């Protein structure tokens with residue numbers, strides 16, 4: 001175990017979840033200073049499973065104190081990347097350092113520096129909440145006195161203190177996830193990995209969990225690396241790597257990624273979409289595409305242009321709407337596809353259930 005003693009965040013301060021308004025504020029908070037050295041540095045990381053190339057030689061940096069998100073559909077290579085960075089899986093090629101330690105040559109150092117919440121539930125539900133934490137503390141060699149204090153403060157942080165002596169099998173999905181986060185933080189890691197932390201949870205519980213995650217970011221020196229296929233969640237990250245088929249197709253702040261879309265998104269239903277598309281091309285120089293029977297295109301200052309669009313398009317317009325781009329639009333722009341959340345959810349839940357049964 002490490003004897004390194006550095007200023008650690010006082011996570012016991014996080015004993016009340018944020019309100020929805022505070023959540024939005026925390027998410028909008030200025031991003032941390034990204035000038036410093038990377039806490040995670042990845043170069044050409046690659047992993048194959050037989051003929052499947054799950055991760056195709058990716059490179060990126062994660063800076064201390066940021067919430068860094070991997071956004072991509074099911075099978076994109078998110079978990080495989082996390083598992084390599086957490087030293088649970090050997091890379092086929094490439095290298096990475098975490099807190100300065102090499103993930104292949106200094107595995108125990110790396111493990112001391114990280115906390116991990118797995119994609120699939122990993123608590124022992126025949127034990128109580130506190131027993132689960134005690135077991136983890138023992139694995140990490142925390143002295144009894146320290147362990148007791150940390151467990152109490154972590155359980156308070158995730159609002160489970162009054163349920164600490166209850167069996168985990170009586171907990172809801174959200175409570176279990178919160179307990180896993182508490183466990184991941186018990187040894188005060190510098191980087192917390194959360195693999196699909198809110199998968200399968202209802203929207204309200206997801207929001208609640210995010211309030212914990214964002215409060216944690218405010219505590220200096222905890223870097224959060226998470227994966228998600230929920231577009232709305234990715235909005236809370238400081239930076240997002242969009243990953244598809246084992247490759248990073250874009251990496252930037254949510255705002256700058258949305259700039260890639262090229263303006264506001266206009267969607268209209270007309271009596272002749274092909275003719276309307278030609279007219280839009282001729283007058284505004286943008287290409288409109290057909291989506292589910294609607295005509296969709298992006299244009300700068302869309303709101304101001306709506307009257308002119310209506311004027312220039314001769315087929316009858318049944319409806320027209322303007323909205324700011326979302327990360328969904330970004331994903332479609334970059335990959336030509338949508339991330340299909342429902343499908344992924346169902347598959348993931350099934351997979352989790354199968355694993356638990358086995």
Ligand SMILES: Nc1ncnc2c1ncn2[C@@H]1O[C@H](COP(=O)(O)OP(=O)(O)O)[C@@H](O)[C@H]1O
Pocket residue numbers: 049052053054072073074075076077078079080081
């Ligand atoms: N242990 C494994 N054996 C074989 N194939 C795997 C294994 N783990 C992942 N894969 C494959 O690698 C690809 C990426 O998977 P994964 O990293 O789990 O994606 P994500 O987490 O983005 O959903 C998928 O095609 C998946 O089927």
Ligand SMILES: [Mg+2]
Pocket residue numbers: 078079080119195196
């Ligand atoms: Mg995964």
